Amino acid sequence: MAFFVDLVVLFILSGVAKALYELWLRPLRVRRMMAQQGIRGPPPHFFYGNNREVAWMKKEAREKPMNNLSHAIFPTVMPHITAWTAMYGKNYLNWHGVEAQLVISDPELIKEVLLNKEKVFHKAPATGFMKKILGDGLVTSEGDKWVSMRKLANHAFHNECLKNMVPDMASSARMMLERWKDYEGREIEVFKDLTILTSEAISRTAFGSSYMEGRIIFEMLTKLSMLAAKNAFRVQIPLIGIIWKTADQAEADRLEEGIRHAVMQVIMKREEKVKAGDIDGLGNDFLGMLVEALHDTDKSKRITIDNIVDECKTFYIAGQETTNTTLAWTMFLLAVHPDWQEKARKEVFDIFGNEDPNADGIPRLRTVRNQFHYSFDAQI
Template identity: 30%
Template sequence: METNTKELPKVKGHWLFQNSMEIKENILGFVQKYRPQYGNYFRADTIAQDICFITDPDGVKHVLQENNRNYTKSFGYEILKMFLGEGLLTSEGDFWRKQRRLAQPAFHKERLAKITKEMAASAEQMSENWEKLSENGKAVNVLHQMNEITLDIVAKSLFGADVGANLEDIRNAITITNEYAMKRIVQLVRLPLWIPTPAIRKYNKAARKLNDIIFGIIEKRRKNQAEHPDLLSMLMAAVDEETNEGMDDQQLRDEAMTIFIAGHETTAIALFWIWYLLAKHPEVEKKLHEELSAVLGDQQPSYEHIPRLKYTRQVIDESMRLYPPAWMVGRRPIKDDVIGGYQVPKGINVLMCTFDIHRHPDYWENPEEFNPERFSEENVKKIKKYAYFPFGGGPRLCIGNNFALMEAQIIVATLAQKFKLKLASEKHPEMEPLITLRPKGEIEMVIEKR
């Protein structure tokens, strides 16, 4: 290691359990409690793993960008691999680089323009549902609503017309597998999937159903070479310029699963927090409504409107600053490293806490305040690199970031054009940092016509 470096300051813990219990109980609270005391780089040990916490944008830049080849995905991603296979979220090295080259063109903004029609159609369908819900005045679980619409959009964007009668089965299977993954990732003891507990049996049945549907659609596409305007068609047509190879059926399945899990859950969570913040801040909601009236009038949002919905995008960005769905990014160094002058040993779990950096007083003025003006064209230039990174960064920047942002803009614009939400209770939702930053328990809102 370099000279003039320091060992990571270590949080004192129990003689046997170290920091395990405190981290398991509230990892976000743990970081926010000890960062002011120990600084932006500190270490905590648990029974299962040793952790280096980073809450410095320069440290994030080092890990994700400058020295990214020295880092692999961390502990949690190994668990996800049993659900997602070797998709872009979980694969490593040369295999990942090949898959990224193959998949990247499908997610270019120009390609996604075709898919915004599906997004708009699903949003309009939910708008019709909200029309009925607004009439009875009953409170609804908005997170469930957002999960439903984002899953429908992902399924139709991925499989197009072939999703057909499979949509309800896909929705049920994804919900079951996703919920099981959420629980498994925080379990201290993880049973093998061949042990037939009720939860594992339920998961395995759902996973088999999902595999049957995905492989069935792929087989149908292989036999019928007609072009389809969806993501699967783009992935099947992709050929790697370096190897002259495309994706086989297993690779296509793994990428489809990755798009399903990563593509609907994170956006649904982001949308929930957007509606929550708008309900809490009527002055922001009013300005959003003014933009929607000026840009859209009575028109349905489309791809052409997106660049003009600037304040809508600012609301989305500021919501993801306060409540980033991917609340932390984990990596593991292959070799010893030095970050911010601190010795970081190989094999330790490096957790870059997106949530804390997004609220860090060194990088944000009045960090707890909801203020979309931070992301105006003028102000966004002042934001320090990696002080805001809801989609990660470096070569492994989330490939679906453009998809997610376009989807969020279309959904928010369509629904906020006609409706506003009010909290059914003044109770502030607790955060539950699992794979994503979920609200804890059921948070209900009342839909009202504007």
């Protein structure tokens, strides 16, 4: 009995020692080591790090009205980075809970990290809510798996395939413009309609499905993204998530399962069409490439159902978000600068007249292309 009591006490003491090291000694050691290299940053609070400060600063920035129409919104979106780079320099140490994060804004260092010639910089593994959104897809994977999935994506979106997608994209845009005719003289929620446009275009071109089929996936991914944003700066006590889940975590589990089921339905529908002889082969779109890899006779090239689900989620959410945001921001800038509108409109009519845009004419849209580049750079 005494031995058992001693064992329990030893177990508790070892747990306390480990917690003390992770929560206090290790962060203190890292801060001193970085300070010796000239890297400083906001002092972390016990257990929460700088999370509460970041959340407060973002909340305060969002509540301030933007008095001028400008694309210089970085201080509003990332107020903590703006404040701390001004205080500690281009590179500083930030704490997400007990996790140290080196924030760099020096262009040369950023270039070195992105080039990663020595292969010493690795992607941070997706955890928590982000893991449910991106899984182990192209954005988060590395090594041979990344190379394999990148080859599939390149093959599905090479130049000739993109040209074949233009009619479907134009058709989706035409449907949106037809809806807008009913709103003449009234306000239009452009961002919402562009969300529908990009969602439909991705569903049709990458996955060969209708917007109605893809809408369910988009809606669940959007809800999951909102939960991720809501919990981005919350720190959870280790192991608690295994024993007890918050309402947001339970909802995220439900959404993750729902997304998987919806993607599986799209896959099964494609396979059933092939079996019934309605289509010849699995198709040359991204979904067809993924399903073909699922059944590859070469085991080294074969992927799993989980791989397909993760890649579908990645392209649905990443493709839709980036495209939708760029389109909305470009329209905002065009509204602020009507002279650019006229230049773009004249170029489009000069090249296409009253016809839909086509793959041959799009590369000739130099003014429009430059405007999109400017819009994208402004967001960065």
